[in-house]
Amino acid sequence: MANTDALLEFVEKLKSENASWVTDVKDALGEVTVIVPGESINAVCEYLKTAQGFDLLADICGADRGPEEDPRFEVNYHLFSTKHFNRLRLKVLLSEDKPNVRTVTNVWNTANWHERETYDLFGVIFDGHPDLRRILLPSDFDGHALRKDYPLRGYEPYSMN
């Protein structure tokens, strides 16, 4: 299994920069996950991009833990560095009542479509996003299809009229 010492060093730097940025750290299967509070994700991304060289946002994806869980939603940010080739995962946990998180579109332009997709399929609201519309599903679609309580075949046959 891959060595994660280099990644944990970045986590230490993150902690020493601002201790409130890191809620928890998971080190499993050669990958490091940093749990970040929702309100500071923007600052953390800005810091990792400018000071630590994590300049490419590979992916943002949501996940639903199920309606009975709290916090219910996860938003995963997969960061990659074109300088030292490390990959780091940031995770924000959101409750069902307030699925709001700051956008990172001001840090990376590529976050725009990723956040739209997560909004479309999970209903996570990215505050400050310049153009938060549905992207894959039609604009009049009801509900958020990748939530666990959304049935596989939908509620009723969807008509294109």
Place this chain on the structure above:
Amino acid sequence: MSTVLDKLPGTVDVLDQSLESEMTLSMGPQHPSTHGVLRLDLRLDGELVVRAIPDIGYLHTGMEKLFEYKKYQQGIVITDRMDYLNPLGNNLVYVMAAEKLLQIEIPERAQIIRVLFCELQRIASHMVWLGTHALDLGAMSMIFYCFRQREKIMNLIEAASGGRMTPSYFRIGGLMMDLPAGFERRCKQFLDDFTEALDTFDTLVTGNTIWQSRTKGVGIISAEDAIDWGLTGPCLRGSGVNIDVRRTNPYCGYETYDFEVPVETDGDVWSRFKVRMRELVESQKICRQALERLTPGPIKADAPKVVLPDRDDMRKHMDSLIHHFLIVAEGFNIPEGEVYMPIEASKGELGVYMKSNGTSKPDRVHFRGPSFINLSALPAMSEGEMIADVVAIIGSLDIVLGEIDR
């Protein structure tokens, strides 16, 4: 379908910022040069593109939802249908994510065959790109030369897996079955013939002055912008950034192969074209090395709870029969955990985020399709260009809508 005219809370009203002389042109979703069902909302000032707003989702089939209802081994066939020009790459990233969660070792021979097929598939995918890209720009005959080569690769894939567009050849823990007799000779024959085809392509397009004037200086994106927009693969390397997942995060033993990562510095359509043309040569090189390394050996991991037993074993051993029944009927459980597995697909970094909850079905599977991200940078490349150049830029991005909409 969503359009820019729909006003939802938080939507920027693009119409308010429009020019006096502006005209709106809806390009697609049936336009042949949009490579599928992509619709572009173009705001034009004369023939110049002021704004380009891609509208996607016409091919959305809810695959990521479907994964959550299928057993791990059933998910492989869904991946075939995403980037339908690079199905073996999709198979590979999916099975490798599951293998990483299971922590099983794949035998040497299976790894080599995986590399061999991924590189053959990369050539096949680039053949479709070259043929259609040239077709978009008016070089009609190219598509016949390209599809002729692609057909040979399809035949090789069919010989090994039984499928052409949807092979599902890679399975969790190894391969579906071993290579058929005489495969190596046929593959070698193809690789030898392909050199001549490369010369033909060079004569037909690379040295063509019309081709060069249509592609040089068009759709420029700088290295900083390319990284900011998350571009990967040939689009990023066309802007002078030397990033290839096969080098930065090697998998399947790519670190032991001798190949170059082509990089061009201009960031225009011509650079991306040259990167892909040089990649064809490199893929051919890797295929040759893989064929040389091929020695007899097992093609399935030693994990009886995960890998289907051989038919012969099932007739002789009781436990093989039981394992076969259990894997088919109930599937296998994968321990709890989450992984992000990236590979270098033909279009860029193809990543899969897989989260397991300890059962036989995944909790979440998310694909980071390179086409999806590369297309999101289209407005940045095409604004300020002519309409005809937008066609060239779409061609140079090499998008597949099956992967964008998923």
